[in-house]
Amino acid sequence: MIPFRRLAAGTLATVLLALPLVAMLFMTGCRKEEKLLVDTNLSPDTRLTSAPAPYDQTNYRVNIHWAGSDPDGFVAGYYFAWDDTLPGVGANPSAWTFTDSTHRLFKAQIDTAGETRRHTFFVRAIDNEGALDPSPARVRFDAWTVQPVVDSLIRENGPEDPAGDNYNPGYKDTVLMSTPCVFLWDGHDPDGEGASVEFSYRLDSDPFSEWSNATTATEEDVASGTHFFYVKAKDETGSENFPENAKFVMNYDPDSDIIEPSEPSGTLTVADRDTIWFRWDAHDPEEVEGLEGGVIEIWITLDVGFQKRFVYDGPPYTGEWYFTSNTYPSDEHYTSSLNNPTGGNKVHEFAIYAKDVENRFETTSTLISDREIYEFWYNFSPVSAITYPAEGDTVPPDFTVTWEGTDTDGEIVHYMFSLDPVINTWLITEDNFKEYEGVAIGEHTFKVRAWDNAECWEVGYQEVSFTVSDSK
Secondary structure: OOOHHHHHHHHHHHHHHHHHHHHHHHHHOOOOOOOOOOOOOOOOEEEEEEOOOOOEEEEOEEEEEEEEEOOOOOEEEEEEEEOOOOOOOOOOHHHOEEEOOOEEEEEOOOOOOOOOEEEEEEEEEEEOOOOEOOOOEEEEEEEEOOOOEEEEEEEOOOOOOOOOOOOOOOOOOEEOOOOOEEEEEEEEOOOOOOOOOEEEEEEOOOOOOOOEOOOEEEEOOOOOEEEEEEEEEEOOOOOEOOOEEEEEEEOOOOEEEEEEOOOOOOOOEEOOOOEEEEEEEEEOHHHHOOOOOOEEEEEEEEOOOEEEEEEOOOOOEEEEEEEEOOOOOOOHHHHHHOOOOOOOOOEEEEEEEEEEOOOOEOOOOEEOOEEOEEEEEEOOOOEEEEEEOOOOOEEOOOEEEEEEEEOOOOOEEEEEEEEOOOOOOOEEEOOOEEEEOOOOOEEEEEEEEEEEOOOOEOOOOEEEEEEEOOOO
């Protein structure tokens, strides 16, 4: 039996504990029930399944594969972005692109110089409840490309155009004044797998044109002179090749021809104190074609230091001049030619240059069919002959060597001779003999060479070998 006192105490404790609960129920009985919102969705996870190795070098056309998983749902798609230097990557949604695919062929950009460029690729999954992977998968690598190529840059109907009338590879490309210049080219990207290539062009130092797919351009009103037409290519990475160029000359060179002397260049020898006449004719192809043009000047030269200019005001562009050898200022020919080339053992060069109204000089040529340079010799060389001893003779220790000389267009001034010639043993004399005494017994050689009044040496030497003996 439980004592009353203990029962009363327990009952009182129970009542005291129940009172707060009753009060709380009373206080909340008139308020709406509130639910506690708790997000229990787990974020998806993303991984790269196929991509360049970190910091590897790969072609700019790169295939990247990825995959994702969601522990409490499913992956609805992916967002990808390029380069951690892009504004907003990870924060700005505009930096990301959505896809429901798990792979894509990307074309990474390259520096215009064609050097490798580092890229970072990011991808992250989004699940069916809109949750994003908070830590995107990423990889860094270096992309490279082979620069595009410009093929077959030619001027239409120029010497390198196989379809043109003037096909002649390697020949100078000259264009008649006032003629439009049409240029053709093609190009390709060696590693672009058929990707398109854009082109840009310019003439000389003009600005390059806008990029386009055009493979032809026309240049009009090109000034006289030498020009370069440039074309460069750009591939889909933005890489540009070093411009190719085509060189051409606007305005045909004027042309002149030496019509006298008629002998081939280099075969004519002019006698001492004689005169050589040069006569020429010239024309300008533009004038012949009925266009504006014409020769305004003819320049002539002889060797070094002599120049003379002839001025023309219209055709015919003909003229003549002459030169005389070894004359003096008082001589008529010297006064007329203002030049007196010496003979000597050297060739002289006469050249003629035509200049047209565009102030362009012709390019000289030694071809017989197009001759503007003529080489000739002045003064026939003297010759000598040893008269004693004869080849193979035997002579005493005291003997006299004799010789003679002739010069067809002047006179012999002196001779150079030596017995058993060595360095510094040559002697000069105006005589045609030399007496020797006490010459050593044995084999000997004597040489002689003539020199004429035009300062021309005999070509080579005359020599004789003989024996000195003291036998009676």
